[in-house]
Amino acid sequence: MSLAIHLLTRFDPHTGTIPGVGESVRRLSDLRGYFVDEAAYSAALSQADPILYATSGVEPAAGAGDLHYALARLMPGRIGREYYMTKGHYHAWRPAAEVYVGLSGSGAMLLEDEAGEACRLVPLEANSVVYVPGYTAHRTINTGATPLIYLGIYPAAAGHDYGAIATRNFRKVVVEIDGRPTLLDRLAYRAALGQGAGAHRHA
Ligand code: PAN
Ligand code: ZN
Numbered sequence: 001m002s003l004a005i006h007l008l009t010r011f012d013p014h015t016g017t018i019p020g021v022g023e024s025v026r027r028l029s030d031l032r033g034y035f036v037d038e039a040a041y042s043a044a045l046s047q048a049d050p051i052l053y054a055t056s057g058v059e060p061a062a063g064a065g066d067l068h069y070a071l072a073r074l075m076p077g078r079i080g081r082e083y084y085m086t087k088g089h090y091h092a093w094r095p096a097a098e099v100y101v102g103l104s105g106s107g108a109m110l111l112e113d114e115a116g117e118a119c120r121l122v123p124l125e126a127n128s129v130v131y132v133p134g135y136t137a138h139r140t141i142n143t144g145a146t147p148l149i150y151l152g153i154y155p156a157a158a159g160h161d162y163g164a165i166a167t168r169n170f171r172k173v174v175v176e177i178d179g180r181p182t183l184l185d186r187l188a189y190r191a192a193l194g195q196g197a198g199a200h201r202h203a
Contacts, residue, residue: 006060013103016054016073016149023054026087028079033166034087036173036189037080044079051075052084053140059156066156074107074140074148080193081175083107088139088170090114092159095134098152102128105148108174108181110139114164116171121183124150137165141174143181 011018028041029049035041053074060066077084088110091098100109106125112118114135122130124140125148132138142148173186190196 009058011071013149016071016147018056018071021056023056025051025054027051035079035082037193040080053086062156067153068156069151069153071151074142076142076145078176083141083143083174085141086139087162088137088165090137090161090164092161093157096155096158097134098132098154100124100130100132101151102126103149103151105146106144107140107142107148110141110170110172112137112170119172139170
């Protein structure tokens with residue numbers, strides 16, 4: 001145990017930034033193959049390649065029992081009817097849980113177990129905490145009109161495993177229908193777009 005490590009971090013809950021900490025950004029082009037509506041994705045990307053989200057990670061120590069955390073800013077917007085979202089991942093160390101603290105904006109977390117049998121959509125907004133159990137794929141979705149700012153706190157040993165989601169994606173999608181976020185089966189939304197039941201494309 002050491003009190004010589006970095007103990008205090010001040011962040012801006014409105015901009016989702018930590019002064020002095022660099023951001024890792026994900027642009028629309030980084031999420032090729034993640035959104036269902038392929039025509040809408042191509043049309044949007046031909047116009048611009050905006051930043052969809054940015055994270056600022058803080059890793060004070062990496063011993064057994066230590067924690068890491070990341071402040072994230074997920075922009076508002078949609079590709080077709082599907083809201084802007086993060087890639088989503090499992091933790092490489094599957095038992096690792098995570099706590100998400102909503103700070104600003106409004107959105108939701110899509111949580112899915114590894115068998116793809118249980119899927120939950122849980123609100124994420126200011127003054128709320130979402131507990132992500134271990135063994136659970138998690139994705140953040142901005143369903144509002146302003147940036148969604150949140151903090152994720154996880155075991156230093158958690159690691160990020162993007163492979164399974166990049167290959168098969170989540171079973172469910174969150175789309176705007178009649179102005180409201182609606183949870184649909186991915187296959188049903190694909191079929192509604194006339195894209196058939198093809199596997200997730202990862203170009
Ligand atoms: C978060 C995520 C953040 C970005 O800090 O890393 O929301 O999402 P992706 O990592 O899926 O692109 C977290 O869950 N860390 O473990
Ligand atoms: Zn995580």
